[in-house]
Amino acid sequence: MKKIYLENKIPVVFKENKNTPRLALCLYFKIEEQEKKAGLFSILNRLLMQGTKKRTAEELAMELDENAIECYSEMKHDFIRFKVLCLNEDIEKTLEILEDIVKNSTMEDFSKEVVKMKGEIEAELDSPKSRAADAFYKTLFDGLCYGHTYTKTLEAVDNITKDEVKEAYKSLLEKSPKVISLVGDFDEADMTSKLNKHFGNLSNPPKEANDDDAQKLNENKTVKVEKNDASQAQIFQGWRVPTIFDKDYPVLLLLNTILGASGLSSRLFVELRDKKGLAYVVRSSYEVYDRAAAFSVYIATEPKNIKTSLEGFEFEINRIKTTPVDNIELENAKNNLIGKRQFFTETNLQQSSLYSFYEDKGLGYDFEEKLIEAVKKISAEDIQRAANEYLKDPHVLTVLAPGQYLEF
Amino acid sequence: MEYIKKIEIRYPFLPSPVEVYERENGHKIVFAKKEGGLVNISSWVKTGSINEDDEINGISHFLEHLMFKGTHKHPAGYFDRTLEAKGAIVNAATWKDYTYYYVTLPKGPDNSYFYEAIELHGDMMLDPIIPEEEIGPAFELGDNTVKEKRERHVVIEEIRMRQDQPWTKVYNEANHNMYKSHPYKRDVIGFAETIASVPRATIMNYYGTFYTPNNITTIVVGEFDSEEVLKKVVEAFDFKGRKNTEKKCFELDKPEAKYVENYAHINTGFSIIGWLGPVACSIKENIGLEIANIILGEGQSSRLYQNLIEKAEKHIFNVVASDYYSFRDGGNFFVQANFKPENKEEAISLLKKEVEKLTNIEEREFQKAVKKLKVRFAESAETVSDIADTIGYYMTVCDNIELVEEYQKELEKISINDFLDIVKKYLPLEHAVVSVLMPEKKD
Numbered sequence: 001m002k003k004i005y006l007e008n009k010i011p012v013v014f015k016e017n018k019n020t021p022r023l024a025l026c027l028y029f030k031i032e033e034q035e036k037k038a039g040l041f042s043i044l045n046r047l048l049m050q051g052t053k054k055r056t057a058e059e060l061a062m063e064l065d066e067n068a069i070e071c072y073s074e075m076k077h078d079f080i081r082f083k084v085l086c087l088n089e090d091i092e093k094t095l096e097i098l099e100d101i102v103k104n105s106t107m108e109d110f111s112k113e114v115v116k117m118k119g120e121i122e123a124e125l126d127s128p129k130s131r132a133a134d135a136f137y138k139t140l141f142d143g144l145c146y147g148h149t150y151t152k153t154l155e156a157v158d159n160i161t162k163d164e165v166k167e168a169y170k171s172l173l174e175k176s177p178k179v180i181s182l183v184g185d186f187d188e189a190d191m192t193s194k195l196n197k198h199f200g201n202l203s204n205p206p207k208e209a210n211d212d213d214a215q216k217l218n219e220n221k222t223v224k225v226e227k228n229d230a231s232q233a234q235i236f237q238g239w240r241v242p243t244i245f246d247k248d249y250p251v252l253l254l255l256n257t258i259l260g261a262s263g264l265s266s267r268l269f270v271e272l273r274d275k276k277g278l279a280y281v282v283r284s285s286y287e288v289y290d291r292a293a294a295f296s297v298y299i300a301t302e303p304k305n306i307k308t309s310l311e312g313f314e315f316e317i318n319r320i321k322t323t324p325v326d327n328i329e330l331e332n333a334k335n336n337l338i339g340k341r342q343f344f345t346e347t348n349l350q351q352s353s354l355y356s357f358y359e360d361k362g363l364g365y366d367f368e369e370k371l372i373e374a375v376k377k378i379s380a381e382d383i384q385r386a387a388n389e390y391l392k393d394p395h396v397l398t399v400l401a402p403g404q405y406l407e408f
Numbered sequence: 409m410e411y412i413k414k415i416e417i418r419y420p421f422l423p424s425p426v427e428v429y430e431r432e433n434g435h436k437i438v439f440a441k442k443e444g445g446l447v448n449i450s451s452w453v454k455t456g457s458i459n460e461d462d463e464i465n466g467i468s469h470f471l472e473h474l475m476f477k478g479t480h481k482h483p484a485g486y487f488d489r490t491l492e493a494k495g496a497i498v499n500a501a502t503w504k505d506y507t508y509y510y511v512t513l514p515k516g517p518d519n520s521y522f523y524e525a526i527e528l529h530g531d532m533m534l535d536p537i538i539p540e541e542e543i544g545p546a547f548e549l550g551d552n553t554v555k556e557k558r559e560r561h562v563v564i565e566e567i568r569m570r571q572d573q574p575w576t577k578v579y580n581e582a583n584h585n586m587y588k589s590h591p592y593k594r595d596v597i598g599f600a601e602t603i604a605s606v607p608r609a610t611i612m613n614y615y616g617t618f619y620t621p622n623n624i625t626t627i628v629v630g631e632f633d634s635e636e637v638l639k640k641v642v643e644a645f646d647f648k649g650r651k652n653t654e655k656k657c658f659e660l661d662k663p664e665a666k667y668v669e670n671y672a673h674i675n676t677g678f679s680i681i682g683w684l685g686p687v688a689c690s691i692k693e694n695i696g697l698e699i700a701n702i703i704l705g706e707g708q709s710s711r712l713y714q715n716l717i718e719k720a721e722k723h724i725f726n727v728v729a730s731d732y733y734s735f736r737d738g739g740n741f742f743v744q745a746n747f748k749p750e751n752k753e754e755a756i757s758l759l760k761k762e763v764e765k766l767t768n769i770e771e772r773e774f775q776k777a778v779k780k781l782k783v784r785f786a787e788s789a790e791t792v793s794d795i796a797d798t799i800g801y802y803m804t805v806c807d808n809i810e811l812v813e814e815y816q817k818e819l820e821k822i823s824i825n826d827f828l829d830i831v832k833k834y835l836p837l838e839h840a841v842v843s844v845l846m847p848e849k850k851d
Contacts, residue, residue, distance in 0.1 A: 019443075021421055021786040049708070057718060061709035065702075066776045068783035087783065116717060119676075119726030123746040126674040128572045229673040229848075231568035264476065264488035264498055274485070277544060277561030280569055300569055304552070332493035339495010339514050342446055347790045 001355070003365055004192060006180075007200040013181035013355040013365040014188055017348055023091055023184035024348035026356040027082040027098070027199070029176040032208055034291075035077070037164070038148035038156040039117070044168050045075035046113050048082075052104035060101070069094050071101070077145045078290040079360055080172065085349055088185055092194065099198040107169060110162040118157065121150045128227055129300065132234035132400035135223045136296070140238050140396040143215035146289050177207040181356035181365070183348040207362060214291040216240065217394040225400040233303040233401035237313055238296030241390040244288045244361060250374040251386040252286050252295065254333055258325060258383065259316065260284030260297060262336045267320070268297065272312045278305050290361070295390060303405035310397075310408070321387045324380040338372050409642070412437075417809050419799075420816060421789035426799065427634060428809055434622025434652055436803060437641050440629045440795050447522050447630030448792035450510035451533050452800040454807075455618035457504050457596045458658070458736070466563070466598015467606060467614050469502040473559050474611065475509065476500075477542040479535040484542055487528050494521040504592050505688075505736045506804040509533065512793050515630065522632070523640060530626075530644025533619070538611060546605045564600045574678045574845055575744070581668050582680040582843035586740055588661045622652040625803040629792040660684060660738040663839035671848045676726060677749040678845040681759055683835050685732065685739035688805045692818045695781065696830030697732045697741050699822070700766055702777035705730025705743060709776070712743065712762055724751040724758070736805050741835060749847050756842060763840075766831045774824050781819055 001015040035041050049072065051057040064071050070085040071094070082102070086094040124130045134149040141147030148156075180199065182191060217240050225234075242248050260268035260283040272282045282299040297317075299309045325333075345351050345368075358367040399406065410432055416425035422440060429437040456468045478484035491498050496513035511529055515522040544558030554561075570576045580595045587593035626641055663684045686693035705712045705728065712728040727746040733739050743763060747755040788794045802809045 019423070020790075022783075022790070058709070058714055061707065061714075062772075062776070065707060065709040065780065066772070068779050087786065112718075115723050116726075119723065119746075119748075123676050123726040126574050126676055126678075227673065231571040232565065263492045263496075265485065265492045270485065273562055275558075277557030277559065278565070280562055280566035301565060302568060332489070335495055336492050337495075340497065342495065342514050343497055343512055346444070346446060346792070 001365065003359070006192075006196050008202055008204045010178045010180055010199060010202065010204045011359055012192070012195060013179075013359055014191070015181075015183045015351055015355065016186065016188070017183060017351075018185050020185050020348055021087060022085050022348060023088055023182065023186060024352040025082075025084040025094075025098075025180065025182045026352045027084075027102070028179040028356050028360040029080045029172050030178070030207065030360060031077065031079055031172070032176065034145040035148060037160050039153035040160050040164060040168055041075045041077070041080065042153060043110070043113055043117060043157070043160065044165050044172070045073050045080050046117060047107045047109060047165065047169075048073045048080070048101055048105050050109040050113060051106050052100045053106060054100055054104060057109060060097070063097060067093055069097065071098060077148070081356070083349060083353065091186070091191075095194055095198045102199075102202070103173070105169065107162065107166050110165060114157055114160070118154060121154055125150055128230050128232070128400055129234050131227070132225055132236060132398055135225050135400070136236035136238065136396060136398035137294070139221050139223050139398065140217070140240065140294055141292060144292055146292055174203045175205055178202060178204050179356050179360045181352045181359065183352040183355075217396065220394045221396045223396070223398045224406045225398065226403045226406060227400055228402045230303070230400060230402055232300045233306050233399060233405060235299050235301070235306065235309055236296055236398045237310075237395060238294050239391055239395050241286070241293050241295040243290065243293045244363070248386055248390075249288070250371055251378055251382045252390065254337055254375060254378050255320070255383050255386050256284050256286040256295065257333045257337045258329065259320060261286075262333060265332075267316050271316060272299065272309065276308070276312065278309055278312065303401040306399060306401060306405055306408050317387070317391050321384065321391065325383050327380070330378075330380055330383070334375055334378070337375055341368070341372070409639070412638070412642075417812055419789075419812055420785040422795070426809070426812075429638060431621065431642070433647055435645055435647065436625040437638065438625060438627045438799050438803060438809070439632075439634050439637065440627070440799060441631060442629055442789070442792055442795060443631050444792070445514050446512060446792050447515055447525075447628065447632065448510060448512045448796045449525055449529050450508055450627050450796050450800060451529065452506050452508040452625045452627065452804040453619055454506060454623045454653070454804050456502050456506050457594050457598075458591045459618060459656070460591060460594060460598070462594075464602065464606065464610065464614065465594045466596075466602050467611060468507055469597050470559075470563050470603055470606065471611055471615055472500045472502045472507050472509075473563055474538045474543060475532060475536045477539060477559070478537055479531050480537060481531055481535070482528070484539070487532055491525055491528060494524075496521075496525065502596055504596060506800070508800055508804075510793065510796065515632075519632070522630070526628075526637070526640050526644050530641070533624070534645060534647065536615065538608060538615075540608055543608055543611070546607065549601050549604045560603055563597075563603045567597055567600050567603070570597060574672060574674055577670065577672065578678040578680050578843050578845040579742070579744075581670060581845075582682040582742065582841050583740065585666045585668055585841045585843065586663070586682050586684055590658050590660050590737065592735060592737065618653055620650050620653045621647045625800065627796045627799050627803070629795045629799075658737050665838055665840050667842045667844075669844045669846060671846050674845070674847050677747045677752055677755065677847070679745045679747070679756060679759070680742050680843045681756070681763070682740050682742040682841045682843070683839055685734065685741050685834055687738055688734045688736050689808060689811060691811055691814050692822060692826065693830050693834070694734055694739070695815070695818055695822055696827050697739070697834060698781055699774065699777040699827055700831055700835065701730050701732045701741065702780050703769060703773050704762065704766060711765070712759075715762060716758055724748055724755050728759070734805065736807075752844065752846065756844070760837055760840065763835055764837060766835065767828055769824065769827070771824065774827065778819060778822070785816075
């Protein structure tokens with residue numbers, strides 16, 4: 001693995017995996033300023049695949065499919081990234097199409113895309129879990145772009161204009177720092193030349209210091225969502241916690257593994273599912289953005305179990321705060337976390353995605369190695385301290401259930 | 409060591425052929441080689457809802473949960489805890505034709521994790537004790553006095569979860585009406601009432617009937633020495649003379665059109681239009697329906713997306729797609745859509761018209777689909793688990809891994825005329841089963 005720079009100083013992370021049939025490429029555009037109107041970058045992201053000056057949306061989709069090129073863009077609030085996969089022999093064609101999308105998208109289908117997006121959101125909100133998650137994140141990240149959920153987007157999207165989206169696109173091209181990573185079987189010199197040809201003239205200003213002062217939660221908030229035909233209650237409880245830039249990032253990752261993310265042997269799984277039979281799905285999550293992060297616990301359970309489930313959460317969170325994790329559980333969790341990272345970096349695309357993610361964050365493409373070393377050094381005291389420091393009020397609790405069960 | 413028959417199969421994008429071993433008792437072992445530090449060990453059992461009736465619907469899936477509840481050697485939780493502490497992903501799944509159990513993990517120092525995983529996986533597969541206290545006491549659904557909530561309740565929660573998913577609801581209704589008398593008509597997860605009350609003895613009897621040597625294929629994918637690993641798998645899978653399962657055959661019903669409509673507290677309309685497909689081992693016909701699926705409803709270049717969303721003059725559809733599930737006795741092809749409920753009739757009519765138009769296709773569309781199918785083998789050779797899944801499918805659903813080679817030959821040969829014949833045979837409108845889920849009617 002190594003890093004080179006294009007003529008315009010875009011960093012490119014290369015990793016050669018010989019004898020693999022498909023190349024994976026990721027191209028990141030950092031979003032430096034938070035989205036002001038919910039849905040603005042989502043529409044921009046969709047319009048990036050909706051036609052260029054050379055290709056209509058249909059022609060673009062057809063050309064990608066005819067060549068079995070997978071190319072899509074994702075908007076994750078802090079960045080828009082393209083993920084691309086193609087057969088090794090099709091790389092030149094793929095880069096030409098990607099360059100066209102990046103530089104020449106027309107945004108002409110704006111109105112149609114808004115209608116399509118609203119329809120898709122409405123369909124998604126017919127899922128009780130999506131509806132509950134929407135209410136949870138909207139509240140937990142209130143005041144931040146990470147709280148721009150489906151319902152926030154529906155409220156704001158009709159006030160977004162085509163000109164605003166075009167301006168955001170222009171800004172993305174001209175003002176956004178960029179990162180590329182490429183993983184697969186290729187010749188480095190040849191690929192450097194190809195990438196320079198297609199992306200070496202993109203504007204690539206240096207990254208600006210992110211000095212936004214993320215709004216904090218000030219008080220506990222409980223959101224109840226009534227859905228009278230729901231068979232299960234959907235319960236999310238969460239806290240705002242430090243991000244990947246904090247020294248406690250590895251500790252929070254390991255805390256998450258122990259509590260509810262190691263698979264079938266985490267504490268929440270064993271205690272609330274195996275022993276109490278409360279749920280099929282119960283877990284914890286640690287989701288990280290640039291300006292904020294969420295640590296949450298989730299359960300889907302029969303509505304009459306709401307109180308027992310909340311007590312179960314409270315018990316397990318108190319336990320991890322008050323009783324040090326024993327050495328065996330600590331070592332097991334470390335091995336689980338470290339071992340599973342191999343599983344999540346098995347394909348060229350997974351690797352490309354991870355290296356560019358770290359590089360985009362300014363942590364360096366080799367951050368993974370540092371992270372693993374940091375995880376190995378975590379002590380039981382670190383876990384207990386982090387649990388006490390971060391899993392404390394204020395919190396957000398969201399419960400979706402039939403009305404009669406919402407008095408708890 | 410016992411006599412073990414061996415054949416080799418060429419598998420695209422893998423450096424060496426896939427090795428297929430068959431033991432005297434019928435247990436099959438398959439090795440596929442892929443470079444890297446990860447290995448995948450899985451066992452595929454030829455049973456699922458296909459072997460259930462109304463009395464025991466859901467038992468295959470319930471048993472899958474209970475298989476993790478300990479053996480004579482190791483208590484419940486030991487398997488998960490031990491392997492997950494080595495970075496393993498451990499899980500299982502049940503479908504109509506099969507149930508499979510897998511472990512994906514780093515090989516560990518001197519293959520120590522790998523070898524321990526083979527031993528624990530074999531032990532779990534062959535010696536589950538399924539203790540009463542892990543199943544939990546039988547109870548009548550709705551009885552709020554039950555204190556010991558164990559695995560019965562976990563599975564009932566899984567059933568509840570699915571009841572809240574509109575796509576699952578609308579698909580199940582279509583599926584039930586497509587198969588009518590074939591066991592495929594039943595939802596794999598079964599009914600909460602059955603799970604609440606099925607006795608342990610029935611579960612153990614089911615296990616004894618279907619978890620037999622000729623019904624199980626064990627697959628190992630990764631970088632390893634075949635001779636050494638074969639010895640370890642054989643040792644771990646000592647069936648102790650267990651009696652084999654007799655093959656059962658089920659005929660599909662004659663397809664016929666049907667319309668069913670249900671209601672839920674939702675704001676949009678959901679629909680599935682389904683057709684019965686060919687048997688899994690009819691490779692050419694399966695390829696034909698896979699091509700139909702790509703042309704009709706896969707991705708943004710598909711006809712459904714282009715004609716009903718992208719170029720539509722009126723906004724009716726929020727989501728349109730198609731899919732094809734291949735099953736041993738006959739799969740199903742379906743078109744799924746989410747639409748504005750006030751346009752229900754028009755939506756169903758437009759979807760049907762797009763299927764009807766499949767008898768008119770261009771060379772370019774056809775070639776696009778063929779290329780996509782070829783690249784799928786490259787995709788499925790990227791991870792140890794994907795390789796295992798493909799092999800598991802051919803070994804279990806098709807009962808013949810040599811069909812992997814036939815698939816590639818047929819894909820090279822298939823013509824537009826072949827495709828049109830397959831579409832005419834399997835997707836006529838007079839055979840379409842339509843299932844619709846609509847917002848609850850307001851009084």
